[in-house]
Amino acid sequence: xxxxxxxxxxxxxxxxxxxxxxxxxxxxxxxxxxxxxxxxxxxxxxxxxxxxxxxxxxxxxxxxxxxxxxxxxxxxxxxxxxxxxxxxxxxxxxxxxxxxxxxxxxxxxxxxxxxxxxxxxxxxxxxxxxxxxxxxxxxxxxxxxxxxxxxxxxxxxxxxxxxxxxxxxxxxxxxxxxxxxxxxxxxxxxxxxxxxxxxxxxxxxxxxxxxxxxxxxxxxxxxxxxxxxxxxxxxxxxxxxx
Amino acid sequence: xxxxxxxxxxxxxxxxxxxxxxxxxxxxxxxxxxxxxxxxxxxxxxxxxxxxxxxxxxxxxxxxxxxxxxxxxxxxxxxxxxxxxxxxxxxxxxxxxxxxxxxxxxxxxxxxxxxxxxxxxxxxxxxxxxxxxxxxxxxxxxxxxxxxxxxxxxxxxxxxxxxxxxxxxxxxxxxxxxxxxxxxxxxxxxxxxxxxxxxxxxxxxxxxxxxxxxxxxxxxxxxxxxxxxxxxxxxxxxxxxx
DNA sequence: CGTGATTTTGAAAAACATCAAAGAGCGTGG
DNA sequence: CCACGCTCTTTGATGTTTTTCAAAATCACG
Numbered sequence: 001x002x003x004x005x006x007x008x009x010x011x012x013x014x015x016x017x018x019x020x021x022x023x024x025x026x027x028x029x030x031x032x033x034x035x036x037x038x039x040x041x042x043x044x045x046x047x048x049x050x051x052x053x054x055x056x057x058x059x060x061x062x063x064x065x066x067x068x069x070x071x072x073x074x075x076x077x078x079x080x081x082x083x084x085x086x087x088x089x090x091x092x093x094x095x096x097x098x099x100x101x102x103x104x105x106x107x108x109x110x111x112x113x114x115x116x117x118x119x120x121x122x123x124x125x126x127x128x129x130x131x132x133x134x135x136x137x138x139x140x141x142x143x144x145x146x147x148x149x150x151x152x153x154x155x156x157x158x159x160x161x162x163x164x165x166x167x168x169x170x171x172x173x174x175x176x177x178x179x180x181x182x183x184x185x186x187x188x189x190x191x192x193x194x195x196x197x198x199x200x201x202x203x204x205x206x207x208x209x210x211x212x213x214x215x216x217x218x219x220x221x222x223x224x225x226x227x228x229x230x231x232x233x234x235x236x237x238x239x240x241x242x
Numbered sequence: 243x244x245x246x247x248x249x250x251x252x253x254x255x256x257x258x259x260x261x262x263x264x265x266x267x268x269x270x271x272x273x274x275x276x277x278x279x280x281x282x283x284x285x286x287x288x289x290x291x292x293x294x295x296x297x298x299x300x301x302x303x304x305x306x307x308x309x310x311x312x313x314x315x316x317x318x319x320x321x322x323x324x325x326x327x328x329x330x331x332x333x334x335x336x337x338x339x340x341x342x343x344x345x346x347x348x349x350x351x352x353x354x355x356x357x358x359x360x361x362x363x364x365x366x367x368x369x370x371x372x373x374x375x376x377x378x379x380x381x382x383x384x385x386x387x388x389x390x391x392x393x394x395x396x397x398x399x400x401x402x403x404x405x406x407x408x409x410x411x412x413x414x415x416x417x418x419x420x421x422x423x424x425x426x427x428x429x430x431x432x433x434x435x436x437x438x439x440x441x442x443x444x445x446x447x448x449x450x451x452x453x454x455x456x457x458x459x460x461x462x463x464x465x466x467x468x469x470x471x472x473x474x475x476x477x478x479x480x481x482x483x484x
Numbered sequence: 485c486g487t488g489a490t491t492t493t494g495a496a497a498a499a500c501a502t503c504a505a506a507g508a509g510c511g512t513g514g
Numbered sequence: 515c516c517a518c519g520c521t522c523t524t525t526g527a528t529g530t531t532t533t534t535c536a537a538a539a540t541c542a543c544g
Contacts, residue, residue: 044475062380065470068387070382072382092376130324136378137302137304137335137378139382140382141312142306143386145311179489181491189532190534191491192491192493192533192535193532196492196493199491212491389500423522431500432501432502434524435500437524
């Protein structure tokens with residue numbers, strides 16, 4: 001399920017941005033390496049701290065009793081994730097490394113102090129949280145009310161926007177470390193149905209035939225249309241300003 | 243679609259809690275009355291401010307191009323909602339009054355100052371945001387991976403936990419201001435399918451036959467089982483501590 | 485070149501949506 | 515007080531989407 005061909009620090013590398021730079025500079029926390037598939041935090045456990053991703057992708061997921069997984073969100077390089085829930089420090093979801101990853105775990109008290117002392121970081125964090133909320137809301141809309149094609153098209157758009165600085169351009173060969181199984185867990189579909197849907201998109205020449213985890217977009221406009229989005233609006237909504 | 247029989251301030255009244263009391267005392271903002279169905283904020287519009295609900299329920303929703311609605315969350319009395327998205331102040335979803343409601347709109351600068359000056363409020367807000375995240379994550383899991391019965395059972399549990407202080411007890415006749423259409427928009431189902439599913443739950447004697455919007459729970463344990471939750475765990479996860 | 489993971493394909497079943505119409509509850513105006 | 519109109523719920527028949535199960539094909543990698 002993992003993608004060992006993409007070590008943290010190569011393809012899935014930190015985009016430099018304000019928070020990332022500040023944190024990297026400010027923190028004396030030693031980054032920790034995580035192998036692909038490694039579980040960093042289990043739902044219900046006491047939260048270790050705030051996770052700051054330096055390289056690689058993390059997954060936030062929840063499971064039904066019969067073992068089906070729903071991915072709540074990915075955590076990309078430069079992003080932070082706070083697993084806390086309503087009461088003190090119970091994690092509300094599982095956190096695991098999707099690829100090989102490098103992570104700094106910031107203790108809660110350090111984090112709290114940092115935010116108190118640095119209103120600029122507080123502001124950046126608030127914006128990011130707002131962006132995170134928007135992303136989940138968009139996904140919820142599609143999982144709840146749209147058919148497979150729209151869900152997948154949307155997921156591709158979102159992940160491309162988040163993982164590249166450049167945004168979406170025709171013919172981009174962009175790489176996400178997802179198997180079809182994982183993509184299905186993300187958009188609420190079976191891997192089988194993901195496969196069929198992707199093939200349909202390829203036959204319509206919306207997507208090209210990248211190998212494995214490489215997605216090639218042939219017709220951005222059509223893709224955005226299927227995803228029911230306006231690319232610029234979506235970017236403004238779900239990508240926090242640099 | 244609205245429930246005019248429940249004026250703000252009667253059944254759907256503010257539960258007193260720390261934030262609510264503080265805000266009510268601190269703010270000189272005049273509460274504003276909203277009629278059921280009234281739109282308070284449109285997606286894409288510049289956000290007016292933070293919404294603090296004193297009475298009645300609000301709905302946060304998003305729409306597909308063909309007009310289907312997905313409810314992202316409800317905002318109950320005593321809760322606050324910030325419609326901001328990633329960039330400056332673009333609302334990322336529609337906000338409307340579900341019932342008649344009383345709302346205070348707190349300007350962003352006032353809100354920001356308040357949070358800066360009152361670390362206790364900041365802490366409460368952070369907890370609430372964490373709880374909100376947990377709630378959406380739970381719903382996402384069920385909408386993405388569970389069948390209709392579990393989705394609806396879960397929604398009932400969540401709304402009952404949130405709207406009553408007492409929690410869930412057998413034989414409770416508890417009232418949510420939702421039509422089956424609205425419940426469907428919440429859990430990603432058609433109103434027709436909601437109807438059939440509710441009837442199945444009633445035939446299994448999990449629910450009783452309350453009129454209209456009154457839900458009577460006959461068998462809490464079985465309901466929790468169908469919803470795939472542990473009630474106490476769920477409460478700790480999605481209800482911010484008083 | 486073989487082995488395990490991933491993707492593809494097909495056939496059948498289940499879940500859910502859609503369409504259409506009838507029934508129940510409730511407020512309003514006559 | 516009743517009849518009317520309205521919205522909401524229920525029900526049936528039918529169609530589509532998605533899942534499930536099972537097996538073959540492809541790919542990555544040692």
